[in-house]
Amino acid sequence: MEVFFEQNQASAKFTIHGAIDEQGAQILKDKFTALDKSSIKTMIFDFKTVTHIGSAGIGKLLLFYKDIAIGGGVMEIINVSGSIYDLLLTLKLNSVFKIQQA
Amino acid sequence: MKFNDLTIGNRISGSFLIILILLLAVSATGIFGFKQIVKNASQVIQGNKLDSILAQKEVDHLIWVNKVNALLTDEKVTTLNVQTDDHKCGFGEWLYGGGRKEAEILVPALKKSLLAIEKPHYLLHESAKAIGAAYQNEKIKGIETARKIYSDNTLPALTEIQALLKDIRKTARDHIMSDEAMLSSAQRSKNTVVYLSMFAVLAGIMLSFLTVHGLNNLLKKVAEGIAESAGQVASAAREIAASSQSLAENASEQAATVEETSSAVHEITANSRQTSEMTRGARELMNKNIESSGQSLKAIVEITSKINQIVADSDKIAEIIKTIDQIGFQTNLLALNAAVEAARAGEAGAGFAVVADEVRALAIKATTASHSTQILLDETILRISQISASVGDMNLNFEGIVESATIIGEKTEGITSASLEISKGLEQIAAATTEIDKITQQIAGNSEESAAASEELSAQAEEMGFMVAELTRMVHGKKYSQNKMDQIERI
Numbered sequence: 001m002e003v004f005f006e007q008n009q010a011s012a013k014f015t016i017h018g019a020i021d022e023q024g025a026q027i028l029k030d031k032f033t034a035l036d037k038s039s040i041k042t043m044i045f046d047f048k049t050v051t052h053i054g055s056a057g058i059g060k061l062l063l064f065y066k067d068i069a070i071g072g073g074v075m076e077i078i079n080v081s082g083s084i085y086d087l088l089l090t091l092k093l094n095s096v097f098k099i100q101q102a
Numbered sequence: 103m104k105f106n107d108l109t110i111g112n113r114i115s116g117s118f119l120i121i122l123i124l125l126l127a128v129s130a131t132g133i134f135g136f137k138q139i140v141k142n143a144s145q146v147i148q149g150n151k152l153d154s155i156l157a158q159k160e161v162d163h164l165i166w167v168n169k170v171n172a173l174l175t176d177e178k179v180t181t182l183n184v185q186t187d188d189h190k191c192g193f194g195e196w197l198y199g200g201g202r203k204e205a206e207i208l209v210p211a212l213k214k215s216l217l218a219i220e221k222p223h224y225l226l227h228e229s230a231k232a233i234g235a236a237y238q239n240e241k242i243k244g245i246e247t248a249r250k251i252y253s254d255n256t257l258p259a260l261t262e263i264q265a266l267l268k269d270i271r272k273t274a275r276d277h278i279m280s281d282e283a284m285l286s287s288a289q290r291s292k293n294t295v296v297y298l299s300m301f302a303v304l305a306g307i308m309l310s311f312l313t314v315h316g317l318n319n320l321l322k323k324v325a326e327g328i329a330e331s332a333g334q335v336a337s338a339a340r341e342i343a344a345s346s347q348s349l350a351e352n353a354s355e356q357a358a359t360v361e362e363t364s365s366a367v368h369e370i371t372a373n374s375r376q377t378s379e380m381t382r383g384a385r386e387l388m389n390k391n392i393e394s395s396g397q398s399l400k401a402i403v404e405i406t407s408k409i410n411q412i413v414a415d416s417d418k419i420a421e422i423i424k425t426i427d428q429i430g431f432q433t434n435l436l437a438l439n440a441a442v443e444a445a446r447a448g449e450a451g452a453g454f455a456v457v458a459d460e461v462r463a464l465a466i467k468a469t470t471a472s473h474s475t476q477i478l479l480d481e482t483i484l485r486i487s488q489i490s491a492s493v494g495d496m497n498l499n500f501e502g503i504v505e506s507a508t509i510i511g512e513k514t515e516g517i518t519s520a521s522l523e524i525s526k527g528l529e530q531i532a533a534a535t536t537e538i539d540k541i542t543q544q545i546a547g548n549s550e551e552s553a554a555a556s557e558e559l560s561a562q563a564e565e566m567g568f569m570v571a572e573l574t575r576m577v578h579g580k581k582y583s584q585n586k587m588d589q590i591e592r593i
Contacts, residue, residue, distance in 0.1 A: 022512045054515060058392055059508025062399050063501055069403040070497075091389055096396040 003031050010041040017049045020057035029060050032067075041073045048079035048102060058091065065097050076100065113316060117309040124302035131298050135291025142284040148208050149278030153271050155201065159193040160267045163226070166191070167260050170230055173237060174249050182234040188227035197223065209277040215270045222262040229255035321573060329570040336563035343556035350549035357542040364535040371528040378525050381518035388511035395504045402497055409490045416483045423476045430469035437462030 001024035002017040012035070020028065037043075043064065047053075061077070068075045075097040080088065085101045093099065108116065172179045185191040189198050196202060197216065206213050229251055236247040279287075440458035444451030 022509060025508075025512075055388055055392065055508040055511030056505075057508075057512075059395075059504050059511075062392070062396055062504055062508075065396075066399045066403060066497070066501065069400075070406055072407075091392045091396065093392075093396050096400050 001027060003028055005031060005035075007040070010039060011044065012040045012042070013044040013046060015046040015048070019052035019054075020050060020060075021052065021054050022056040025054070025056035025060045028057070029063070032060075032064055037067060037071060037073075040068070040071075043068045043073060043075045045075075045077045046079055047077055047081065047084060050081065050084060053084055053087070058088075058093070061093070062096070069097075074098070110317060110320065113313050117313045120309055121302070121306045124298075124305055128295060128298045128302050131291075132295045135288075135295055138291060139284070139288045142279050142287055145208070145279050146281055146284050148204075149274060152205050152208065152274050152278070155196065156267055156271050156274070159196065160264060162192050163260060163263060166230075167256060170233060170252060170256060173233070174245060174252055182230065182237065184230055186227050186231045186234065188224045191227065193223065194227075205274070209274050211273050211277055212270055215266055215273060219263060219266040219270070222259045222266065226256060226259035226263060229259060321576075325570050325573045328573075329567060332563045332566040332570060335566070336560050339556045339560035339563055343553050343560065346549045346553035346556055350546050350553060353542055353546035353549055357539060357546055360535060360539045360542050364532065364539050367528060367532045367535050371525065371532050374521060374525040374528050378518065378521045381514055381521050384514045385511075385518060388507070388514060391507055391511070395500075395507070398500065399504070402493065402500065406490075406493055406497070409486060409493060412486055413483065413490065416479060416486065419479050420476065420483075423472045423479060427469055427472040427476070430465045430467075430472055433465035434462055434469065437465050 001019060001021070004015040004017075006013050006015070014028070014031070016024075016028070018024065045061070045064075061075075065075045076099075077088070077097065078100040079102040080099055081102050085099065088094065088099050166184050169184045170182065173182050185194075188194045197220065202216055206216065232251045233248040233256065236244040236251060238244065437458045440461065441455055444455030444458050447454065
């Protein structure tokens, strides 16, 4: 899995390539933890080229949400492909943060 | 191709064919010789018959002429008693009948002479007619006339006929085989048949010797080869029988072991299937857990937000309480001032002094209440701080729980997949084990059959040995055969 980060003032975006398995989730967490989140009000995760996400990845998304939301920010997942979108909806995560289908 | 390279069938067939050809040649030569002898004999007989007929005809004409002459010379003979028709005399009947045709077929060269003899023969008989007529008409002169006719016509015709008949007989003899020639030809035929028969017999003997000698050598080699092979087959069959028996025993033991293994594998497969079902349930639980975690996190975020709001609001309350406390303090001061002023006012300020006391009492109460509220607020803030800290701890703990749970979920998912794979693999192993069990039992059965077949093979090899001995006896005789039997028994 590969993760690219870009920030534009208060908006930051992670673009993820590949499968977010246990190892990928840990990489993502390490990248997220290293961020200075004080200035970030909008956190975007681009899932355009994500092929799979496991429980560990979803757990990390929840933790990212908590960190962002407690700081008063919002989190958004964009370009979510069919099967992953269905999974996230099954888990009712669309009621926790915004999910945009590809 | 060499003789030794030929097959037995070809050798025997070839030998018989050559002998048959020679026999046919001898027979054909003999038959042809006999036919030639018969033909020659027939020709000689016919030639001799023709010659005798012609000689007889010549004699007949001499007799005929004598009879004519007797009429002219013997006074006692007064009538001409001869055949005057040239077609009805003995020679005439032959010349104009079937005898001439047969003679011409036998010797075609006679045609010309036979045609030439017709005229003098006719003139001869015509002369007799003339002599007879002259003799009857004029007795004295008639004899003279008849004698003249006899000398002028009859005798020359007779001479010519005799010459032609000699010529015909000579031609016939020249064209018809003589007895000596026939004998010589028969001798040649006999010699040809004898020489050819001798050659055929010699060739037959030589071919028979070659064939028998070759077959003997061949049969000897074959018999020795079969005997050796029979011994090896018998030995191999015994080894196979022993191996098959051992294999059958091992296969039976293996079948029992495989059966136990199969049973264990089936049990493990059932357990694995159950584990897969359990882990499949764990996935659903994990999904619910994630869903609940999401909602809980959302609630925690809201609680945290609200607590922060309450903390922020408590400072405002403290400010208000402080303001109330200041108001109470100032009111108390004002009440004291009012009481002082009321005291200064004396009787007139007595009522005002009461009001001032009441206001002061209220101010003290307000101050007390504000102090109590402040204490309560401080306690509340303390508690909220404690709650905030607890929520923070809970946050951290929940964060850990969510992370651990989701990682466990991930691992459980992996375990579920692996468990399913294991279950599939075990089912395949179970099926393979069942198949192995069947094959092993089949091997055991086949090994027993193989052992039985090997024993049968051994018996057949022994039987083959006896047949070889019999074959050897046919080729080499009884003594050699006995030695061979001893060798086979030793094998």
